[in-house]
Amino acid sequence: MNLTTLVFILLSVMAIGSAIMMISSKSPVHSVLWLIVVFFAISGHYILLNAQFLAIVNIIVYAGAIMVLFLFVVMLMNLNAETEPVKNYRLQLVGVITGGALLLVLVSAVMKIDVEQLVEMKVGDQGLIKVLGMNLFKNYVLPFEISSVLFLSAMIGAVVIGKKDETANQ
Amino acid sequence: MDIKAYIILSLALFTIGIVGVLVRRNAIIIFMCVELMLNAVNLLLVAFSKMHAMSGVAKASPYFASDAQVFVFFIMVVAAAEVSVGLAIIVMMYRNVHTVDVNFLNRLKN
Structure with missing residues (x-):
């Protein structure tokens, strides 16, 4: 077993274990x-695949940004393990069994296909900023500009939703 | 590394996200599970990009096989916009019903 496989297994175990801990821990924080x-x-996986730009952006x-926003909202509402709503045991069991069956x-469908493609590890310049930036600003410049409109509308939407309704008190 | 290893890892992360949506009642945790599912798809897209790079088709273009990583970039853009609006909705819901329990939002049922 070489070092790349070892790092892959380590990162996979870390990702899946932390994801299971995420859905099973009582406290939202x-x-x-x-x-x-x-x-x-997952960022470690990106670095292993030499997608350096996406690793840093992730x-x-x-x-950095999205999870701090989540943490901010959780602490703003003062949520902890005592206020946590708990689904009843039978529904939780049904959920886990459904997910496990899926x-x-x-997995059995994936194991059945006989594709022996390998993934390029640690080399290749597809994930570097130069190639990605040239591709983004040459071939995908229209979606890039449209995404700025999306951000503007999301910003206005968040402000409009979050604002206190002043007409309701009159 | 075999592509199947990456497919199974992404499937596992995606399924954990689905189980989280099914078993939790806190709206914020459900939202975080959706983020986890988006990240599983991102990982799979990057793995497929590198698989395409390994196969060596269309090596003539200088940007070959980097399209999937541009898509991951756009998925991150949409996720950031989605989080800002979704958290605003959850804060609004908390202000009205003083809980983040999704079972309290069944007023449209009757």
């Missing part, structure tokens, strides 16, 4: 922190 660990493991945007079906 612990869930947020476990999800950050999952994102760091850490900055997801672990995973079983999908």
